[in-house]
Amino acid sequence: MKKAFVKATLLAGALALVPATTAALAEAEGNSYRTLDEFMDVFQRVRADYVDKVDDEKLIKGAIDGMLASLDPHSSFLDARDFENLRTQTDGAYGGLGLSVTMEDGAVKVIAPTKGTPADRGGIKAGDYITHLDGELIYGGTLDDAVEKMRGAPGTSIKLTIVRPGRDQPFDVSITREIIELKPVDWEVKDGIGVINIVSFSANTGADVRAAIRGIGKSLGHKPTGYILDLRSNPGGLLDEAINVSDVFLEHGEIVSQRGRQKSDIERYYAKAGDDTGGLPVIVLVDAGSASASEIVAGALQDQRRGLVMGERTFGKGSVQTLLPLSNTTALRLTTARYYTPSGRSVQEGGIEPDIRVPQLSDPDYKTRPRFRESDLRRHLINEAKVDNSILEDDSKKDPRFDTNAEALKKQGIEDFQLHYALETIGRLAKNPVQVAAHTSSKK
Incomplete structure (x- = not known):
């Protein structure tokens, strides 16, 4: 009875994806x-004959995880613990290090440290591998277990063993x-210029950026x-919130479109009238961790020629x-669409190429540390426009304008x-x- 029910449930989901013709449905039904x-058969064999007794729920979850892992790196099943972690990250504060991590070939890999957190101040960098926690090997374990070990009471310490590509x-x-305060937006004024730092796009980020613009003007007493x-x-x-933040700087026009499996599955999002910055110059700073x-x-902002994009090529995650x-x-996190910039570009794999490429020369590991991006993830979605491999391998290009190093910059403050x-x-x-026009006119 249970076997028949499971088969019927899974089959119903499979048939929902099949073209609605009688022949196709019949063939799909038989194959499914x-x-x-x-x-x-495999499920029953494992339950009956595996050397140790296994839990049915564990087997089913493993099957679900394997099914979703065969799709792309961003589709996953969220059990109760994953759901709670997601809630914590988006709604509250927690005791921890301030790291975004992923699992790659059994190893915990750093996506990026959050700016201003203990991990950031401790020098952890995107692309680092964490192999041990307090001397205990974590290779081959689960990502959830590693995350739980890194979290803990504020004021307690943990030792991370790091393998950094480029170091022997x-x-x-x-x-x-x-306590990692999940404050998505921070701002300051430097040399009469408003600097707005967004660490994540969570609830109310757009409203917080508008508040930052008001705060900058108030602190200066003028624009x-x-x-x-x-x-x-x-x-x-x-x-x-990405749409809301873009709308802060745009008067009109398309912000982004997302396109699903069917040609008719297209949604477009547009800016509302009113540029909160009054048309003042805008530079968007990005790097390989901007995703x-x-x-x-x-x-x-690049396609609308509203601001200059500066820094390094971005991560290249163009999926929804x-x-x-x-x-x-529990919940299913499923990749359902690709998104496109106003000019119709998909950033999947290739990312956003800056208008002005500026290396982070104040990072002493800049020249030796490889960049970690979407194109490095196994089973990542392929860009339908086929990204030139030379674009994915151009981080090592030298620019004669930036012939200096971190030590020399530090001496200059x-x-x-x-x-x-x-x-x-x-x-x-x-x-x-x-x-501004000279730099942005080449972006079509």
């Missing part, structure tokens, strides 16, 4: 039943946990020279995930070269607005 018979030997970093929108190491978040929602904002609740405590360069550029653009 044969495949499900094989699955149930692993090294240890001791980090003290803190700033321009704005720098810092999206570096921002892994993304909510699509709606998803960050790329939507950078792509919209939909959270589909399955119960009160420059701790963040990309931000320093952006501040200088805003100053030049304010004196000669024609330069």
Whole structure:
């Protein structure tokens, strides 16, 4: 009875994806039943004959995880613990390190540290591998177990063993946990320029950016020279908030479109009238850790010629995930669409290429540390336009304009070269607005 019920449930989902013709449905039904018979045979064999007694729920979850893992890196099943972690990350604060991580070939890999967190201050970088926690090997374990071990009471310490591509030997970093305040937007004024840093696109991020613009003007007593929108190491978040943030700087026009499986599955999102910045110069800072929602904002402002995109090529995650609740405590996170910039570009794999490429020379590991992007993930979605491999391998190109190093910059008091360069550029653009058009006119 249970076997028949499971087969019928899975078959109903499979048939929903099949073209509605009688012949196709009949063939799909036969193939699906044969495949499900094989699955149930294996399931029963494992239950009956495996050397140790196994839990049915564990087997079913393993089968679901395997099915979704065969699709792309961003589709997954969220059990009760995953659901709670997602809620914590989006709604509250927690004791931890401030890291976004993923699992790759059994190893925990850093996507990006959140700016201003213990992990960021401790020197953890995107692309690092974490092999041990307090001397205990975590290779081959689950990502959830590793995340739980890294979280803990504020004030307690944990030792991370790091393997960094480009370095010969692993090294240890001791980090003290803190309450990770999930504040998506922060701002400051530097040299009369408003610097708005967005660390994630969670609820109310658009409203917070508008509040930041008001705060900048109030602190100066007048309008700033321009704005720098810092999206570096921002892994993304909510699509709606990416649209809201883009709308802050745009008067009109398309912001982004998303296209699903069918040609008719197209949704377009447009800016409302009113530029909160009054048309002042805008620079968007990005790097290899700027992903998803960050790329939507950078792509919209670039295509609309509203601002200069500066820094490094972005991560290249051009897909949309939909959270589909399955119960009160479980859900399916499924890739349901690709998104496109106003000019029709898909950023999948290739990312957003900056208008002005500026390396982070204040990072002492800049030249030796490889960049980690969507194209490095197994089973990533392929860009339908076929990205040139040379674009994916161009991080090592040298630029004669930037012939210096971190030590020399530090002596000059420059701790963040990309931000320093952006501040200088805003100053030049304010004196000669024609330069903005010159830099952006080539972006079609």
